[in-house]
Amino acid sequence: MFRRAAVMVFAVLAHATALAAQDAPSRERVIEEAEQAKFEALKPAAPGKAEAYVARISDMFLSGQMHWHAFWQNAYSGGGFTIGAGYTRYVSSYNWIDVRGSITPSGYKRLEAQFFAPDLFKRRGTLSVLGGWREATQVNFFGIGATTPQENRTNFGFTQPYLGATLEVFPTRKLFMVRGDVEVSQWNQGPASGSVTSIEQVYTPQTLPGLGASPIYLHTQATVGIDSRPARGYTRRGGFYGVTIHDYTDNDNLYGFNQVDYTALQHIPILREAWVLAFRAFAQTTYDKSGQTIPFFMMPSFSGGSDLRAYASWRLRDLNSLLLQGEWRANINRFLEMALFYDTGTVAPTPGDLWHTSSKADYGLGFRFHGPITTPLRIELAKGSEGFVLNFSASQVF
């Protein structure tokens, strides 16, 4: 490179000196001499090292050759900081499989494989088949009901092998959606590890339904909804209104039950999306099957990071739950959004009691780093009656 540059330097100076010595040269000739000088030292055009490196990475992403990826999802809410990785490979032009795993310092583990077909029914539907195994070692349990004290905290653990499939279809491509799921899994509930009192030291199977149980469920569910959001991972407009009916059939007919989820969420942009008011209402109701019991670990609850954000995960549990959330989001730029939020939620033994039971509430401030349709990082500081909680997440809150 230096040799080429030296040749070019010499040529430029030589030509310039020659020109100066000539009588009345023309402007064209001066320029032509410079062109000649460059011509004698031409070299192939090439991107700089940094650009070449970035281009190589971009190509890998765009050509389906970026197989390894980070995986931040832990085995179960409350697992804490998670590290993980996955390996994706296309098995056909559009369909892929992903094998991934994650682990947390508290020993939560997840290992699973997913097959995903994104383009079924002329791009109206998607199919996901997911199978794996996970372990949660320190799941919170504070008792059943809306008024359980914080000091009643115990922990339990479980392992769960699972295999299921989800088919989602937008028959008209927009708005109206239906989804069906079927899953077989076994919840092996057991003692907790860690410093918090393990659940079996406080409760017995007689005082806590399902303690120590290991039911094998055939879980089927069906959802119908109206989804007007441009994207689920990040949006500033549109909403979702849907109902999901679950059937949990226990292989031993001991712990079977039904559950209905009601979801309503709406985003209201203000002043060309300078702000967005976002609201979400989410209710879960359960119905036991004749002669069977709903185990405590399957009761509706709040996972923490995306619902009652200032409270420990699984802070409230009962047969029914109601969550109301409101956010006032401010658009800072195309990649950053701030949000002031308020959450309130409660649980109750019957749906009617949800309106009369005391509730927990929190408020806080959040930052979301997002793209046009995804939210790779959400950071929120929430304050509730039990203190502050700082949440990190890799998904949209709702």
Added chain:
Amino acid sequence: MRRHLAMSAVVIAVALAAAVTAAGPTFYVDDPIAREPERKSAAKAKPLGIDLFFEYSFNLFVNASKKPSNRRAGNINTVDEVPDSSWLVNRIGSTPLTPEQVARGVNSDTVPSPEKWTLLREKSAGTNPGFTAKDANGETWFLQFDSPDFPEASTGGVEIATKLFWALGYNMVETFITKFDPARVEIDPKATVKRPSGARTPFTRDDIDRVLERAARNADGTYRASAGRLLPGKVLGPFRYSGTRSDDPNDLVPHQDRRELRALRVFGAWTNLVDWKAGNTLDTLVEEDGRTVIKHYLQDVGSSFGMANNLHEWDMGWEYYYDGPATKRRFLTYGFALSPWQTVPYTEYSSVGLFEGDRFNPTVWKPQTPVLAYIELRADDAFWAARKVMAFTDEQIRAAVHTGQYSDPAAEAHLAAVLIKRRDAIGRAYLPAINPIVNPSLGADGRLTFENAAVAARFAEPPAAYRAAWARFDNATGATTSIGRSDSTTTSTMAPGALPDSSGSYVQIDISADSTAHPTWQQPVRTHFRRTADGWKLVGLERLPDAPPSTPNPAPRATKDQ
């Protein structure tokens, strides 16, 4: 680092060469040149891609914080004009153009034959759906469709912007609005599509459906499409808005110093061409007059006007993708420090989008990311560009807009009206910003006449007086000998003394103006005339001298974010 040092050495050499030649005449016999020579063969040039992600990142996080160098444009001739070249051919403002010529633009008589399309490939760039296809005559075209949410917008925008940028002098791709009937489509047996998996597999009917699902469909089942003709020559990929091609001997001026590229800041503001990036340009290797040269094109100018192809793009034309000051302001006020784009009233047509002329301020207009040529715009570059824009008549603008073939006459009228308003806003912003003396002429009798572009366009009141400082000029040494001064309240003044009358002699006249409203007019326009057998010929015009980088750029810029 080695590459950087080597390039530095070459740059120093060029500077030394300039110093050496500076010892020669200031003006050559052929000044001012009307065309760059570009005589050397560029046949060795090879295709080169530019990574979009890298370019955007570099623009947003490196270029955006750069101070302009304040260097004069490097490709202008001695009278402050841009010679024709492989980059630009002077058209409007230099050559009479009828509205019909503007409406025709670069297009030839050979239009697409949509009776049958044979698909060759998918469209690989841009957000709008499309194909590469052969028409019934076997000619290759790049087809792109409108988004279902904005029917006629993209196709109309491409058509109109192509005409306007052609008239402004750029090399453009021939573009026509045509029809695509899925019932009259064949797939070339060799046609393939690149899949998300990275594999290239045969093109299928389902691939057609996949594209058309994202396109605006006509009531009769056909699709309106914009057809861009395949360019002649070998495609080399996009050009950069900075530096030069090391494999092109004729590419001597760093692109950020090319006036026609800097001027895209003004032309882009006029048309709201927000997607200003290398990816929307194209270099081709062509044979011209027995030489192999690289010809530089603008392409895919459909992001003009108020197109909003994607979500959340209210701020297009007002802010960069990432805009530090705006981010800080909204962060600190929780969004209560509103930006203009949040309150500006728009008359919205789905075929036009967010495009208005009442609140438009070209000096604060921003593309999605700032290329270096955008940063380097000086006031004299902007003045040159504004004169080009102001050269468009209302009729020419309406003729160009009519080629968009909008089904709603109100949308067409609205777009033309906004373009006219924005044209005037550009003239108002840039013509009076610096000394607007143009077209100086020195008669054999010693009478100097000129025009004031800002006053002529009624964007400024006439100054109280014009002042001319006359001097004999030694072309060999650059030395001057004062002849005297002459003042006038009109755009005409006589030499204060005898002018040299020998052929080949020179005079230098610095023309300034006294205007309390425009103190910048006191900066004289420096002109040089050479005595010829036919009288005095203008050979030099310098509107603004080179200024050191530390000097604030005189171009009207946004001093704070909007």
